[in-house]
Amino acid sequence: MTPHSDFRAIAVVGAGAVGSFFGAMLARAGHRVVLIGRPAHVEAIRRDGLQLQMKGATERVAIDAASDIAAVRGADLVLFCVKSPDTDAVAREMAPHLDAGALVLSLQNGVDNAATTARHVRCAVVPSVVYVATAMPAPGTVAHFGRGDLVIGSPEPALQPRLQAVAALFGSAGVPVVVSADVMGELWRKLMLNCAYNAISAIAQQPYGRMAALPEIRTVMREVVEEVVAVAHADGQPLDLDACLQAMDKLAPAMPAQMSSTAQDLARGKPSEIDHLNGFIARRGAELGVATPVNRTLHALVKLAEAARQDG
Incomplete structure (x- = not known):
């Protein structure tokens, strides 16, 4: 029934x-x-x-x-x-x-x-x-x-x-x-986490715990988050940088064995959503006059990895 x-x-x-x-x-x-x-x-x-x-x-x-x-x-x-x-x-x-x-x-x-x-x-x-x-x-x-x-x-x-x-x-x-009442703010915070984790997990084919264990990777992730927050502010979404960085730090310990959806797509030779993650931040940043070199680089590297797998 x-x-x-x-x-x-x-x-x-x-x-x-x-x-x-x-x-x-x-x-x-x-x-x-x-x-x-x-x-x-x-x-x-x-x-x-x-x-x-x-x-x-x-x-x-x-x-x-x-x-x-x-x-x-x-x-x-x-x-x-x-x-x-x-x-x-x-x-x-x-x-x-x-x-x-x-x-x-x-x-x-x-x-x-x-x-x-x-x-x-x-x-x-x-x-x-x-x-x-x-x-x-x-x-x-x-x-x-x-x-x-x-x-x-x-x-x-x-x-x-x-x-x-x-x-x-x-x-x-x-x-x-x-x-x-702030679902768009929630979406931007989720986008921030995806931008910090997905591309790096995909390029290296590594889970979140291993990523966060490397200080060099944590530095790159922090730079990604700083760029996302800057673009969000320019787009009218007042994300709090400290809160975003704390959320970024908490995700890997909560899901240490998780591979990102982008990593799963790459492993299967499927197109990913990277154009709507780091790629979106790079595009929106360019439209709003906000520099996003780290997001732009990660987007480009995932696109290269996708192309290599499709050619192979």
Whole structure:
């Protein structure tokens, strides 16, 4: 029996590691969920269910899956989890199938994805900050390594009751959700952490703990954070440098074995989101007249590594 909820049907668009994890948590709590993802992932789920690896055990989660974007039709809540470079194209493709009254949560890295999606769809789009460590070791399998919570928010007063309903929905599935009046500030702080860790982890193919153990790397990470904070200030986001540096210092001890999503993409020969992380800071810095030499260099090195792997 489906538990009571303001949302009758939930679709996860771009069901990779993050989308599959949150979809699985909702489905195992009894909510109606469809994962929309790549054919191999979908076929494995249809055959064997979604294998959720968490807390040292593997659980089979019964959940619907589809590879056609049209499966979003009828959903009143959409978790939009596609990689940042695909946002524009997938939002455009999704738009004709969306119910006008649906609510879209952008569960993506970067600070500009919700605005990009909103240009194409006729329903409300809400930015969300995702804090979770996950991976997909094989099609049909998602592994959870740490955290699993969200921060959501919108300046629109009319949306506040629906945001509280989203928080209640996820709460029923054991996923903490904070409704924040400063979700854009939260997104910038998450971007800051991604810029500090992702590219270096990717280039060296090393986990966070090993990175932070080297004073030379910590110095580079600090310079990255200083540049992100400077760009944020110029863009109207008053990030606190000391608080950002403290958050940077805390992440590696909390997740010492974690490889960044960019490192995972590089290892698999997949395009990364680096253009929307350090690359975004380099572009926005140039537009605002803020120098970002460290972010620009890390962006260029990841692009080189991507090109080398694609050529190979």
